[in-house]
Amino acid sequence: MLSRCDLINGAAVALLTLSIQGAWAQETRMNLFKIVTIKDEIIVGLSAEELQALGGNDASALAHALAQKGDLTVWQYNVHRGPNGELQQAPTAKIGLLANASLRVEPYSTTYQIVPHP
Numbered sequence: 001m002l003s004r005c006d007l008i009n010g011a012a013v014a015l016l017t018l019s020i021q022g023a024w025a026q027e028t029r030m031n032l033f034k035i036v037t038i039k040d041e042i043i044v045g046l047s048a049e050e051l052q053a054l055g056g057n058d059a060s061a062l063a064h065a066l067a068q069k070g071d072l073t074v075w076q077y078n079v080h081r082g083p084n085g086e087l088q089q090a091p092t093a094k095i096g097l098l099a100n101a102s103l104r105v106e107p108y109s110t111t112y113q114i115v116p117h118p
Contacts, residue, residue, distance in 0.1 A: 030116050032077060032089065032108040033059055037100060043108055044074040045091060045117060063105040070099045075117040082113070091117035 030045045051057050054065040054072075066072050075091040082088045089112045097103075 030114045031057075032110065032114065033062055034106045034108040035097060036104040036106065042095075043077045043089070044095075044097070045077045045089075045114065046074060047116065059105045059107050063103075066097055066099050066103070066105070072097045077114075079110075079112060082115075086113070088113040088115055090115040 029048050031048065031051060032043055032045050035042050035044055046054075046062065048057065051061055054061045056062075056064070062072075073094060073096050076093045076095045077089050078092045079087055080090045080092070082090075089110050094117075
């Protein structure tokens with residue numbers, strides 16, 4: 001069985017450098033979720049439109065879609081310094097999530113500004 005870290009590394013499609021205008025970032029509302037397994041946890045972000053396409057607007061919609069489809073492609077988020085030096089939660093890679101019996105999806109909140117993914 002593959003470890004969670006192997007799944008993340010194997011599913012990463014690309015690392016991106018971002019230059020997003022602040023006004024556009026504030027207009028797009030991102031929802032962050034913590035994906036928890038036995039080995040580790042990651043933060044992913046979905047827009048309101050992406051959540052609606054999955055059939056809801058909360059963590060249960062993401063968990064249900066993952067269980068039903070078996071895999072999903074999402075943006076992984078991490079804390080980085082923005083152009084002005086302040087910390088922000090920003091997308092770092094588009095990754096694949098695979099359904100797993102030990103998987104848990106939780107809503108995630110942060111005090112940092114959330115940068116929307118492309």
